[in-house]
Amino acid sequence: MRCSEALGLRWSDINFENNTLSVRQVLLRTAKGITIGNGKSASANRVIHLSGSVLLILKRHKAKQAQEKLSAGESYQNNDLICAHPNGTPLNPNTVSGNFSRIARRRGYNITFHGLRHSHASLLMEAGVNPKVVSERLGHASVSITLDLYSHVVPSLQRQAADAFDAMVNPASCEKRHVTKWGKIGASRHNIR
Numbered sequence: 001m002r003c004s005e006a007l008g009l010r011w012s013d014i015n016f017e018n019n020t021l022s023v024r025q026v027l028l029r030t031a032k033g034i035t036i037g038n039g040k041s042a043s044a045n046r047v048i049h050l051s052g053s054v055l056l057i058l059k060r061h062k063a064k065q066a067q068e069k070l071s072a073g074e075s076y077q078n079n080d081l082i083c084a085h086p087n088g089t090p091l092n093p094n095t096v097s098g099n100f101s102r103i104a105r106r107r108g109y110n111i112t113f114h115g116l117r118h119s120h121a122s123l124l125m126e127a128g129v130n131p132k133v134v135s136e137r138l139g140h141a142s143v144s145i146t147l148d149l150y151s152h153v154v155p156s157l158q159r160q161a162a163d164a165f166d167a168m169v170n171p172a173s174c175e176k177r178h179v180t181k182w183g184k185i186g187a188s189r190h191n192i193r
Helices: 003-008 052-075 093-106 113-126 131-138 143-149 151-169
Strands: 020-021 026-030 033-037 045-050
Touching: 003 026, 020 151, 026 093, 045 143, 052 093, 093 113, 113 131, 113 151, 131 143, 143 151
Parallel strands: none
Antiparallel strands: 020 045, 026 033
């Protein structure tokens, strides 16, 4: 997710029963201050499936935030934001991004907040996840944007495809299936010509 999308998430955007979150708004820093806005494109509004471990972290964070809300009392601003100051006010996206980079550097990592998004996409592509699915998770307007941005991962995918094909047609693999003297492979119900 983009930093602005993560900071714009509300608890009402999380579906704990279906393990999903809905990206519906972004939090932006403008000349007028911090405002709520729309995503980069129509496809920026999307549903993202979450893992069980992410949902567990969110549940713990929600409980912690409920304690902060009690401590703040009437001064708490209930904006329903998942990421907020202890008094409920929105976080500044520039501050979050800058603080993330500083903390990462101190811990020996050379990565930005936006770099997490790129890492997520690259790891999914390397794991063989369909580029269309990766594109949808990122909120890209088209899969071609995803493929253009992550073409550096494609050579390893090409190798995987070649290895998978080789495993299907090499002689050792063919012994497991019926092979005619003309070289046609008789799979269970289909003939490959």
